[in-house]
Amino acid sequence: MPPELPLTAASLDEQLDYLAKGTVDLFDRDDLRKKLARSASSGKPLTVKVGFDPTAPDIHLGHTVVIRKMRHFQLLGHRVIFLIGDFTGMIGDPTGKKTTRPALSREEIETNAETYRKQIYKLLDREKTEVRFNAEWLGALGSEGMIRLAAKYTLARILERDDFRKRFDAHQPIALHELLYPLAQAYDSVALQADVEMGGTDQLFNLLVGRDLMREYGLEPQVVITLPLLEGLDGVEKMSKSLGNYIGIDEPAESIFGKVMSISDDLMWKYYLLSTDLTAAEIETKRGQVVAGALHPMEAKRELARRIIADFHSAGDAEKADDEFRRVFSDRQMPTEIEETILDAAAEPLPVIKMIVAAGLAPTNNEARRTLTQGGVSIDDARIDDPKATVEATAGRAYLIKVGKRRFGRVVFR
RNA sequence: GGAGAGAUUGCUGAGCGGCCAAAGGCAGCAGACUGUAAAUCUGCCGGACUUCGUCCUUCGGAGGUUCGAAUCCUCCUCUCUCCA
Numbered sequence: 174m175p176p177e178l179p180l181t182a183a184s185l186d187e188q189l190d191y192l193a194k195g196t197v198d199l200f201d202r203d204d205l206r207k208k209l210a211r212s213a214s215s216g217k218p219l220t221v222k223v224g225f226d227p228t229a230p231d232i233h234l235g236h237t238v239v240i241r242k243m244r245h246f247q248l249l250g251h252r253v254i255f256l257i258g259d260f261t262g263m264i265g266d267p268t269g270k271k272t273t274r275p276a277l278s279r280e281e282i283e284t285n286a287e288t289y290r291k292q293i294y295k296l297l298d299r300e301k302t303e304v305r306f307n308a309e310w311l312g313a314l315g316s317e318g319m320i321r322l323a324a325k326y327t328l329a330r331i332l333e334r335d336d337f338r339k340r341f342d343a344h345q346p347i348a349l350h351e352l353l354y355p356l357a358q359a360y361d362s363v364a365l366q367a368d369v370e371m372g373g374t375d376q377l378f379n380l381l382v383g384r385d386l387m388r389e390y391g392l393e394p395q396v397v398i399t400l401p402l403l404e405g406l407d408g409v410e411k412m413s414k415s416l417g418n419y420i421g422i423d424e425p426a427e428s429i430f431g432k433v434m435s436i437s438d439d440l441m442w443k444y445y446l447l448s449t450d451l452t453a454a455e456i457e458t459k460r461g462q463v464v465a466g467a468l469h470p471m472e473a474k475r476e477l478a479r480r481i482i483a484d485f486h487s488a489g490d491a492e493k494a495d496d497e498f499r500r501v502f503s504d505r506q507m508p509t510e511i512e513e514t515i516l517d518a519a520a521e522p523l524p525v526i527k528m529i530v531a532a533g534l535a536p537t538n539n540e541a542r543r544t545l546t547q548g549g550v551s552i553d554d555a556r557i558d559d560p561k562a563t564v565e566a567t568a569g570r571a572y573l574i575k576v577g578k579r580r581f582g583r584v585v586f587r
Numbered sequence: 588g589g590a591g592a593g594a595u596u597g598c599u600g601a602g603c604g605g606c607c608a609a610a611g612g613c614a615g616c617a618g619a620c621u622g623u624a625a626a627u628c629u630g631c632c633g634g635a636c637u638u639c640g641u642c643c644u645u646c647g648g649a650g651g652u653u654c655g656a657a658u659c660c661u662c663c664u665c666u667c668u669c670c671a
Binding site for chain 1: 597598613614615616617618619622623624625626630631632633634635636637638665666667
């Protein structure tokens with residue numbers, strides 16, 4: 174976590190600019206300005222609410238975009254509510270595709286919440302963070318309360334939502350309870366009397382319903398802020414665990430480093446904007462240097478990787494990961510730490526393919542064979558291209574195996 | 588309640604009763620190249636094996652017709668459309 178900036182002393186406009194960095198929507202700036210001003214004069218911090226899915230407690234870089242913005246509010250002295258949607262989780266956010274979700278038990282929810290807590294304080298200030306569950310008030314609503322809530326909105330307004338609209342037009346199924354999701358989420362804002370709610374751009378509709386509903390309940394409408402969805406490693410789909418294109422913040426530094434290096438040169442700038450605390454101007458300068466040829470894109474990307482790792486691990490870990498990356502990929506040497514697998518010794522020679530699978534370096538024999546045939550396997554620095562090749566499996570024999578560019582393993586027979 | 592359309596290998600999306608382990612795209616993997624696990628190009632891409640081939644399991648589920656079915660028939664499950 175970087176040192177706290179003297180932000181509370183900044184002027185209102187400076188604060189607004191700071192908070193607006195990297196955002197897509199901000200409804201609206203004047204409301205936020207008013208709230209900030211009131212907070213400054215009354216000394217009462219703003220309540221900033223962000224909802225999270227109780228089923229996927231592994232935070233990845235995509236989530237950190239909004240979490241980082243939460244931190245910005247904290248640095249200005251405000252209070253953030255990390256809202257775990259245990260109740261809405263039963264509905265399943267219709268944003269996206271999955272319409273059915275398994276109901277989680279109380280224990281599972283608590284476990285997931287614990288996992289969240291462990292991760293979020295890498296970025297957030299524990300003192301200014303409140304973790305809440307929306308079953309607290311949504312569960313208390315009961316069916317009668319739910320119907321009263323539903324009475325405050327119309328189908329036409331719900332169908333304004335692009336997501337529903339598209340599914341409707343494409344003849345995709347929409348279950349009735351899905352229509353309640355935006356209302357339930359909006360009710361969270363009522364219950365918490367949120368000053369600000371944030372989310373990804375895909376949440377815009379839900380967030381705006383919050384504004385409407387708060388007015389219905391006679392509350393001052395919340396300010397709505399949306400942040401871009403960060404594309405995953407493929408550069409196309411949004412980062413998500415199910416697509417496997419994510420960088421988890423709990424991952425080892427080496428792994429994060431490699432993954433950051435694998436994003437395209439173009440995408441790197443978006444990561445700079447959304448996953449570092451550099452100002453927009455600083456990033457533009459850097460980009461200008463790369464375009465002008467004064468800064469090598471690879472160097473810029475390495476710096477990005479180090480910055481990201483420094484947030485989740487430490488600057489020292491970042492340096493180590495950088496060194497390791499250069500060693501393995503730039504200098505094509507073996508990594509310093511290689512996982513070792515012990516296999517049972519045998520008198521008969523063992524096919525290389527079998528050994529690769531046994532060492533967990535390939536999922537199936539076919540996959541191992543394919544990789545080997547394509548020239549991707551070497552043992553003790555010598556490329557193997559005969560799929561029938563075998564190795565001595567007598568006790569005491571050991572082999573250093575490389576499969577593809579980044580799978581390494583050591584096998585010892587015993 | 589009635590009439591129709593559809594469910595295909597991680598996703599998407601083709602598929603004439605045999606030439607279908609099933610086109611194309613995406614993702615993934617490997618190689619070359621390089622500036623990196625960028626970009627680009629080439630190849631691979633269900634599983635097992637004694638792999639220029641053989642066998643096994645897959646096309647919503649269960650049966651059936653046929654020498655042979657993802658392709659035809661019956662029933663079931665789920666989705667969508669239109670009518671009431």
